[in-house]
Amino acid sequence: MLAAVTSGFVMGGTLIIAVGAQNSFLIEQSMKRQWTSLFVLLFILSDAISISLGAMGFGLLLQEYPMLVTITKWAGVAFLLWIAFNKIKSSMANDALVLQMAKKQLSFKKALLIALAVTWLNPHFYLDTLLLMGNLASQWQENKWWFVGGAIGASIVWFIGLSTLTARFAHHMQRPNFWRWFNRLNAAVLGMVSLQLASL
Secondary structure (H helix, E strand, O other): OHHHHHHHHHHHHHHHHOOHHHHHHHHHHHHHOOOHHHHHHHHHHHHHHHHHHHHOOOOHHHHHOHHHHHHHHHHHHHHHHHHHHHHHHHHOOOHHHHHHHHHOOOOHHHHHHHHHHHHHOOHHHHHHHHHHHHHHHHOOHHHHHHHHHHHHHHHHHHHHHHHHHHHHOHHHHOOHHHHHHHHHHHHHHHHHHHHHHHOO
16 A cells, blocks of 8 residues: 555656646746636646546547547647747846736636646646556556555645745746746747657
8 A cells, every 4th residue: 555655656746747837837826826726726636637537547548549639739739839939929028028927917717728728738648647647556456546646645745835835935036037037948848848749
């Protein structure tokens, strides 16, 4: 039991950290202190649902219907490139405008749609949680739900820790140059993720 929980926690943590688009979005929302708790909960629940479905064997759908992954992949690539383009555009504004855009509050609907998109339009999310974690969980047989619990625990620790740490230091980040380079780094991360998706 303990071995299954530990394995799930380590593997889950390793994969969650690698989902760059989710992390970038959460860091930005945490710095703005805008609905952060809601998005932390959304990301944790998304991981829990997908990993649990994988443990129940739903990952086989990805293998039987590869067209689902293809459609999701190109929708995700287009969406992430659009966000990256807007980040680059924001980084090129003058100092006053950079700060103004950095502090601009997204509407709840738009922020929610972006949060859902960086999760459920990202094929890496499915491949990592639904397929890979699901397959790993099935190897533990009667202890597979302990493995799933460990993986979900890693998600809880990571997303709560990331948002809390970011919010704690947010007051040090209210400079135009910080936001200018943060937007450029964010765009680079999103661009790399989109290239990875396109190469799948």
